Amino acid sequence: MPASALFAATLEASINKLLALDSDSKARLNALDGSRMTAFLSPIPFGITLVFSDKVDVLIEHGGFEEVKAQLGAKDCCIKTSLDTLPALKETSQLTRLIQQKALYLEGELNVAQQVSSLFQNLDIDVEELIAIRTNDVFAHQSMKTVKAFHEKSMSMLANMGDVFGNALVEEKKLAAHKLAVMHFSDEVSALRDSTERLDARLRDLEERLK
Amino acid sequence: MSDNQTSSAGDVHSSSEHSLSEEHVLENDVEQTAEQATDQKTHFGFKQVEKEKKASLVANVFDSVAAKYDVMNDLMSMGVHRLWKRFTIDCSGVRAGNKVLDIAGGTGDLTAKFSRLVGPTGRVTLADINLSMLQVGRDKLRDRGLVSNIDYVQADAEALPFPDNHFDVVTMAFGLRNVTEKQNALNSIYRVLKPGGRLLVLEFSKPTSEQLSKLYDMYSFHLLPKMGQLVANDAESYQYLAESIRMHPDQDTLKGMFEEAGFEQCDYQNLTGGIVALHRGYKF
Numbered sequence: 001m002p003a004s005a006l007f008a009a010t011l012e013a014s015i016n017k018l019l020a021l022d023s024d025s026k027a028r029l030n031a032l033d034g035s036r037m038t039a040f041l042s043p044i045p046f047g048i049t050l051v052f053s054d055k056v057d058v059l060i061e062h063g064g065f066e067e068v069k070a071q072l073g074a075k076d077c078c079i080k081t082s083l084d085t086l087p088a089l090k091e092t093s094q095l096t097r098l099i100q101q102k103a104l105y106l107e108g109e110l111n112v113a114q115q116v117s118s119l120f121q122n123l124d125i126d127v128e129e130l131i132a133i134r135t136n137d138v139f140a141h142q143s144m145k146t147v148k149a150f151h152e153k154s155m156s157m158l159a160n161m162g163d164v165f166g167n168a169l170v171e172e173k174k175l176a177a178h179k180l181a182v183m184h185f186s187d188e189v190s191a192l193r194d195s196t197e198r199l200d201a202r203l204r205d206l207e208e209r210l211k
Numbered sequence: 212m213s214d215n216q217t218s219s220a221g222d223v224h225s226s227s228e229h230s231l232s233e234e235h236v237l238e239n240d241v242e243q244t245a246e247q248a249t250d251q252k253t254h255f256g257f258k259q260v261e262k263e264k265k266a267s268l269v270a271n272v273f274d275s276v277a278a279k280y281d282v283m284n285d286l287m288s289m290g291v292h293r294l295w296k297r298f299t300i301d302c303s304g305v306r307a308g309n310k311v312l313d314i315a316g317g318t319g320d321l322t323a324k325f326s327r328l329v330g331p332t333g334r335v336t337l338a339d340i341n342l343s344m345l346q347v348g349r350d351k352l353r354d355r356g357l358v359s360n361i362d363y364v365q366a367d368a369e370a371l372p373f374p375d376n377h378f379d380v381v382t383m384a385f386g387l388r389n390v391t392e393k394q395n396a397l398n399s400i401y402r403v404l405k406p407g408g409r410l411l412v413l414e415f416s417k418p419t420s421e422q423l424s425k426l427y428d429m430y431s432f433h434l435l436p437k438m439g440q441l442v443a444n445d446a447e448s449y450q451y452l453a454e455s456i457r458m459h460p461d462q463d464t465l466k467g468m469f470e471e472a473g474f475e476q477c478d479y480q481n482l483t484g485g486i487v488a489l490h491r492g493y494k495f
Contacts, residue, residue: 005294
């Protein structure tokens with residue numbers, strides 16, 4: 001069973017489910033009708049093509065970037081980059097720098113890439129409403145309130161913990177003993193241990209004589 | 212006397228020669244008749260049937276299973292047939308504006324996807340010899356709102372009713388093993404493909420591992436007919452399915468048949484340990 005097909009099926013189902021949850025995404029999807037975007041994201045060993053119509057179809061490209069590049073249509077776009085670089089693509093001002101650094105290869109219609117980016121970045125899913133449809137308004141509201149409060153508290157705790165650890169590190173560094181002092185202390189402990197062992201030996205010797 | 216004897220002996224010899232040659236002719240006739248009978252027969256599962264009858268027998272099978280075809284496919288393959296079909300589409304290289312022929316397209320699983328991939332400028336032809344399957348496929352696709360770029364054609368894969376060099380891609384998923392003369396079908400597909408076009412045949416094949424093969428035999432000959440009986444109330448059709456899979460050419464034989472039809476750069480990819488294989492060939 002080709003794992004790539006399973007990956008594509010899962011990705012396709014997830015994308016279409018997400019888009020269906022945001023009614024405003026339809027207009028953005030319509031703008032992409034008939035376009036396709038292929039992305040080669042290392043270390044993923046194959047290319048992923050998104051074909052846009054009234055929904056998004058996901059195909060797996062077993063050929064390479066050059067092969068796809070040669071077959072690009074008027075409304076097609078192809079990018080090659082790495083998963084690590086992907087977050088940097090959010091800022092369009094970074095594109096030129098990334099292309100110059102050869103961290104990003106972009107062929108075809110740039111508008112398509114921008115529209116795809118906008119399609120996903122502008123997703124606005126009202127989770128509370130979705131829960132309300134399946135349960136009721138009060139439960140949905142309380143659930144979301146709890147989740148939000150928990151999220152805020154967690155974030156605040158994380159921020160506090162970060163501060164505490166940061167301060168501790170800075171302050172403790174000042175108080176921390178110098179490496180030479182630690183070595184000197186270790187030597188003194190060793191000398192004390194030797195003296196104690198000598199004393200112990202003498203005491204045992206005296207005990208033997210008294211017997 | 213001696214002449215007579217000779218003559219008579221000669222006559223006898225001649226007569227015996229004559230009767231021998233008659234026997235020989237008779238034997239040849241019997242052999243030829245047997246050969247002709249064999250030529251006129253083909254397999255229908257493990258049974259030998261006359262070639263003219265196979266199409267109607269296969270039609271009976273599919274008439275019987277059409278309504279429950281999708282459910283049974285999901286059940287029998289545990290949903291994996293969707294991944295096999297998805298892989299076929301990935302390998303098709305279909306682009307917007309292409310003309311695609313989905314032979315033995317059945318309930319239109321491949322056609323639905325192709326319809327979106329080729330877009331409004333392309334066309335997909337769903338062809339099947341069986342009217343029941345075609346009707347189920349058409350209803351399913353229409354229910355999904357796929358109407359604008361799909362044609363439905365009841366057609367025999369051995370004599371495709373399309374012009375030469377017409378399609379960019381031809382696919383046949385789980386249909387070739389039901390065709391009476393597979394080579395004729397491949398030749399016919401070759402004719403309708405455009406130069407540069409490709410044929411993809413997704414079909415049950417020979418498992419690559421002995422252990423998997425035994426497990427698969429157990430599953431398909433014991434469990435499959437029972438599932439067919441339970442869900443589709445038809446054990447015989449699913450017994451035929453298991454038998455027809457065993458009678459289908461293995462991976463290398465089918466690749467050879469592709470080459471014989473004229474396809475180039477032929478290759479195949481085993482899926483799920485060779486239970487299914489995807490054969491691909493190009494027309495240049």
